[in-house]
Amino acid sequence: MQSQxxxxxxxxxxxxxxxxxxxxxxRNKVCYLFLAPYAILFFTFFILPIATSIFxxxxxxxxxxxxxxxxxxxxxxxxxxxxxxxTAIKNTFVIAVITGPVGYILSFLFAWFINELxxxxxxxxxxxxxxxxxxxxxxxxxxLIFQGDAYGWFNAIxxxxxxxxxxxxxxxxxxxxxxxLIIVILWMSMGTGFLSFVAxxxxxxxxxxxxxxxxxxxxRWQELxxxxxxxxxxxxxxxAVMSITTAxxxxxxxxxxxxxxxxxxxxxxxxxHLFDYGFSRFEMGYxxxxxxxxxxxxxxxxxxxxxxxxxxxx
Amino acid sequence: xxxxxxVKSAGTMKTISGKKYKGYLIATxxxxxxxxxxxxxxxxxxxxxxxxRMDNIRRGGVSSQVTVILKDDSRYVFELxxxxxVYNHMDKYWVDKPVSPRTRGDELHRLAELRxxxxxxxKKHLITRRHPNRSIAGDIGIYLMLxxxxxxxxxxxxxxxxxxxxxxxxxxxxxxxxxxxxPTTDNFSDLFVTMGQSWVPFSRYLVNTVFIxxxxxxxxxxxxxxxAFVLAKFQFPGGKTFFAVVTTCLMFSGYVTGIPNYLxxxxxxxxxxxxxxxxxxxxxxxxxxxxxxxxxxxPTALIEAATIDGASTFGVFWHIVMPNVKPAWLTMIIFSVxxxxxxxAATVIYSEAKKTLVYALNQIQAxxxxxxxxxxxxxxxxxxxxxxxxxxxxxxxxxxxxxxGIKD
Numbered sequence: 001m002q003s004q005x006x007x008x009x010x011x012x013x014x015x016x017x018x019x020x021x022x023x024x025x026x027r028n029k030v031c032y033l034f035l036a037p038y039a040i041l042f043f044t045f046f047i048l049p050i051a052t053s054i055f056x057x058x059x060x061x062x063x064x065x066x067x068x069x070x071x072x073x074x075x076x077x078x079x080x081x082x083x084x085x086x087t088a089i090k091n092t093f094v095i096a097v098i099t100g101p102v103g104y105i106l107s108f109l110f111a112w113f114i115n116e117l118x119x120x121x122x123x124x125x126x127x128x129x130x131x132x133x134x135x136x137x138x139x140x141x142x143x144l145i146f147q148g149d150a151y152g153w154f155n156a157i158x159x160x161x162x163x164x165x166x167x168x169x170x171x172x173x174x175x176x177x178x179x180x181l182i183i184v185i186l187w188m189s190m191g192t193g194f195l196s197f198v199a200x201x202x203x204x205x206x207x208x209x210x211x212x213x214x215x216x217x218x219x220r221w222q223e224l225x226x227x228x229x230x231x232x233x234x235x236x237x238x239x240a241v242m243s244i245t246t247a248x249x250x251x252x253x254x255x256x257x258x259x260x261x262x263x264x265x266x267x268x269x270x271x272x273h274l275f276d277y278g279f280s281r282f283e284m285g286y287x288x289x290x291x292x293x294x295x296x297x298x299x300x301x302x303x304x305x306x307x308x309x310x311x312x313x314x
Numbered sequence: 315x316x317x318x319x320x321v322k323s324a325g326t327m328k329t330i331s332g333k334k335y336k337g338y339l340i341a342t343x344x345x346x347x348x349x350x351x352x353x354x355x356x357x358x359x360x361x362x363x364x365x366x367r368m369d370n371i372r373r374g375g376v377s378s379q380v381t382v383i384l385k386d387d388s389r390y391v392f393e394l395x396x397x398x399x400v401y402n403h404m405d406k407y408w409v410d411k412p413v414s415p416r417t418r419g420d421e422l423h424r425l426a427e428l429r430x431x432x433x434x435x436x437k438k439h440l441i442t443r444r445h446p447n448r449s450i451a452g453d454i455g456i457y458l459m460l461x462x463x464x465x466x467x468x469x470x471x472x473x474x475x476x477x478x479x480x481x482x483x484x485x486x487x488x489x490x491x492x493x494x495x496x497p498t499t500d501n502f503s504d505l506f507v508t509m510g511q512s513w514v515p516f517s518r519y520l521v522n523t524v525f526i527x528x529x530x531x532x533x534x535x536x537x538x539x540x541x542a543f544v545l546a547k548f549q550f551p552g553g554k555t556f557f558a559v560v561t562t563c564l565m566f567s568g569y570v571t572g573i574p575n576y577l578x579x580x581x582x583x584x585x586x587x588x589x590x591x592x593x594x595x596x597x598x599x600x601x602x603x604x605x606x607x608x609x610x611x612x613p614t615a616l617i618e619a620a621t622i623d624g625a626s627t628f629g630v631f632w633h634i635v636m637p638n639v640k641p642a643w644l645t646m647i648i649f650s651v652x653x654x655x656x657x658x659a660a661t662v663i664y665s666e667a668k669k670t671l672v673y674a675l676n677q678i679q680a681x682x683x684x685x686x687x688x689x690x691x692x693x694x695x696x697x698x699x700x701x702x703x704x705x706x707x708x709x710x711x712x713x714x715x716x717x718x719g720i721k722d
Contacts, residue, residue, distance in 0.1 A: 021551045028550035030627045038541035039556065041597035044582075045575065046563045052574035110463070113456045116448075127705055128464050131471060134652055134704050135697035141474040144690075153473065156489040187467065192600070192649070199641065220448055234607050245565045271570070278573055291570040298565045 050295070057288035067285065074289035085290070087265045088273040091178070092248060095269065098182055100247035103189030104239060110190065111197035112224065126198055133191035139184050143257055146170040146180060171258050174266035181254055181267050188253075191246060193239030200235035204228060233309060240305045248298050251275060270294050325394035327357065332633050339392055346382075348390070360384055383619055391634075474697065477690035478502070485686050501687035505695075508688060523655065523671040526588055530595035531650040535643060537596050542605035543631050547617055557606065560599045579662060590662035591670075595654055601646040608642035609635065644707050652700050672696055 025032070057074055061067035078085050114125045132138050145153045148169040155167040170176050204227070209217075212227045229236070251271035254260075258267050261276070270290060278287030324338045327348045335357055337350040347359035383389040472492070477485075479497040484490075544550070545557050575594075576585075584590045612635060620630045636643075656672055663669055675692040 024549075025551045028548055031544040031548045031550045031553070034540045034544040034627070034631075035553075035556070037537045038597060038602065041537070041593055042560065042563075042599070044578065045594040045597055046566070046571070046599065047559070048578055049571035049574035050563070050566065052577070053571060056574070110460070113460055116453070116456060117460070123708060125460060125464060126708060127701070128468050130704065131697075131701050132467060134648075134700045135471075137656070137693075138471060138474070138697050140693055141470045141477070144477055145470065145473060151486055151490050153490050153492065160489055187470065190467070195645070196604075199645070220452060234610075238603070238607065241561065241564055248565075249570075274570065284573055287573070294570065295566065299562060302562075302565065 053288045053291050055288075056285050057292045059285045061284040061288075062282050063284060064282075070285070074286050075293070077286070078289055078293070084265055084268060085270075085273055088268045088270050091266075091268055092250070092270045094178065095182060095185065095250050096244075096247040099185045099189060099250075100243050103186055103247070104193065104243040106186070107190050107194035107239060107243075108197050108236075111194055111201060112228075114198060115201040126195075129190040130195060133188045133194075137252070137256070139188060139253055140256060142180070142184050143171065146257075148172060172263050174264045177254075177258050177262065177266045181250075181258065184253055184257065185246075185250060189243075189246065191242060193242040196235045196238050196242075197232070200232045201228070204231050237306060237309050240309065241302060244298055244301050244305070248294060248301075323394040325392055328391040328393070328633075329389075332629075339394060348392075358388075358390060381616060389619060389623070471697070474690065475694055478687070478694040480687060480690070482687055501691035505688045505691045518667060519669060519671045519674045522588075522668060526591050526657070526670065527651055527654040529588070530592045530654045531647055533592065533596045534598055534601050534650045535646055538598070538601040538646065539605050539636065539639075539643075540631065542602050542609055543635055545602075546606045546609035547612070547614065547635075560602055563599045564603060576662065585662055586664050586668065588668065591654065591657055595650060598650060598653065600649055604645055604649075605639065605642050608639050612638055648704060648707055651703055655700055656696075 056067060058069060058071060059067040060070050060073075110129055114122050114129070117125060147153070147155065148167060148171060150156060150159065150167045152167065152170070154170065155164070158164045159167065168176065170180055208227050208231065209223065212223055217223045217226060249271055250269050251274075254262060254267040254269060255272055255275070260272065262268055262272075271294070274287050274290040274294070277283045277290065322338055322340045325336075327335045327337065327339070329335075335348070335350055337348055337353075337357065339346060339348050345359060345361035347356035349356050380392045380394065381389060382392065476491070476493045478501055479499065480491075480494040481496060481498050481500065484494050484496070545553050579585050579590050584593070616634060616638075617630055620634050621627075625633070657670060675696055
């Protein structure tokens with residue numbers, strides 16, 4: 001054995017490992033059977049499109065002509081030549097940095113507050129907080145509230161109070177658009193993550209709190225940090241993923257409320273930019289490059305948050 | 315057998331073969347027995363030394379599910395009306411006392427009376443505190459905050475409902491009223507008139523949407539649950555990686571994959587069929603993700619015991635795992651319904667007769683200023699359905715969730 005070189009030992013180990021893997025796979029045949037229907041559909045409708053998207057990002061492709069390989073040209077153009085893209089990146093970043101963490105923390109706080117309510121009140125509160133995001137395009141009502149003429153409710157109120165003299169174009173004036181957009185997105189931020197938090201709070205074993213009380217947990221904040229948060233880690237990570245998703249994928253709200261394209265590209269986001277190139281100009285290669293960048297950024301964000309959450313409550 | 319430590323709770327008993335019996339469980343200091351109504355001989359009975367282990371799936375709440383595994387490997391699942399508190403030390407007796415519709419305090423009194431003792435009744439406080447370690451100021455603060463923010467959250471929806479009830483002249487009044495002074499349902503009836511005049515009857519859109527929603531949700535529930543089950547409860551090569559990929563895909567929005575998805579569907583010949591909407595819904599990553607998270611909390615012992623007993627993997631999945639993850643089902647159903655209902659299907663379906671309701675309503679919205687009222691009415695309808703579905707299922711979710719302290 002001594003005479004065996006490192007390389008051959010490594011190969012033997014490798015082979016044994018693979019053999020063990022195959023053995024395990026054979027023993028768990030039924031698992032693959034269970035997984036198969038989902039896996040096939042998932043591959044067809046999620047993995048394949050993403051792979052196609054990454055592939056096209058290195059090509060020039062306008063659907064009519066066959067795709068032509070152009071290397072990193074799309075990415076170079078995006079970063080060096082496309083000023084609108086930089087605006088879009090800046091806007092998306094502003095929206096994500098504000099609405100992501102704030103929406104996340106608000107969802108958690110309100111789920112926690114709601115959990116202290118008696119059962120029937122809790123049911124009412126959950127519906128009120130969750131309604132804006134479950135009803136997909138409920139935000140359209142903001143185009144009535146922030147209507148640009150004197151018949152718009154917000155304008156009328158401010159004029160009644162004498163705060164402004166003439167109606168303002170809330171949804172068309174770049175000075176206000178971003179603020180309003182952020183308000184609307186925060187209004188919709190009590191989404192899936194929020195629901196998961198509500199469920200998570202109720203799933204925690206009561207006896208843990210009783211034990212905590214005996215052990216000297218004196219107020220609700222200590223209870224939150226030492227008992228609640230550690231038992232809710234899976235929900236917290238899920239909520240974070242959902243927050244990242246909504247924060248980075250903002251596109252419908254600015255498109256419908258502020259028009260498309262928006263004044264001075266004031267609320268153009270990365271996804272609106274992608275929408276523009278993909279669905280209006282049919283520059284699929286270019287749009288795919290945007291998608292790929294967006295995806296990379298989201299994965300990095302998720303990694304960072306998962307790392308942070310790993311340290312909660314320890 | 316003394317009356318003192320005997321408890322009785324009505325409910326159902328399920329055997330491993332999946333047969334269900336209605337009756338009641340009587341537990342004493344020395345053992346327990348399950349009787350069917352009007353039958354003197356117990357269906358199942360045992361003394362505690364024969365007990366191998368018990369898993370209390372859901373504690374407290376209005377119902378309680380207890381799995382009892384005996385040393386001879388027979389096992390029963392009890393679904394009881396009263397929450398039975400279970401002691402860990404089984405050498406005494408395993409049932410504490412039923413938390414009946416009466417309060418626990420009443421029960422203590424009843425037992426004390428039987429013993430002939432007297433309990434001193436503590437004075438009732440004006441404000442009863444549910445949690446000992448909560449400050450009143452904090453409670454008040456939380457309530458105030460919830461009321462304020464809740465009102466702010468609800469305002470836009472209220473405004474929307476108000477707008478749908480406004481007659482046309484009130485849209486152009488200064489200052490604009492939040493709630494119309496002469497509410498009318500004209501907008502809704504106009505909407506149906508407009509819809510009725512369209513080329514494809516309104517009911518057709520409705521049938522399409524309902525069909526897509528029901529089919530997509532059902533398939534999603536079964537297929538994703540099966541995958542979630544093996545991912546959560548078995549170790550096999552590739553399982554972890556697969557789940558990591560699904561989690562990552564949770565973040566990709568529909569626009570990002572829109573065009574390649576279209577190309578793939580046209581290759582498969584699914585464009586302009588319901589399959590283009592239903593099949594992707596089957597594989598929605600969010601459902602699998604949620605289901606797997608919930609299933610991981612199920613006691614592994616429960617599954618192992620049933621497997622040793624000879625139940626097939628599918629049997630375990632269908633008879634043991636699925637009944638215990640009802641909260642997750644409902645959550646899955648809601649998400650699936652929500653996304654399918656709101657799907658306007660504009661890109662993958664061309665035939666007018668196959669379009670969905672939301673698409674039809676969007677067409678009306680494109681009608682311009684003269685239809686402001688109708689747009690608001692259409693909007694209310696689109697919003698109302700998912701909210702109503704949520705309200706209806708939420709009461710069940712909260713009920714099941716309240717007692718879902720899953721522990722291994």
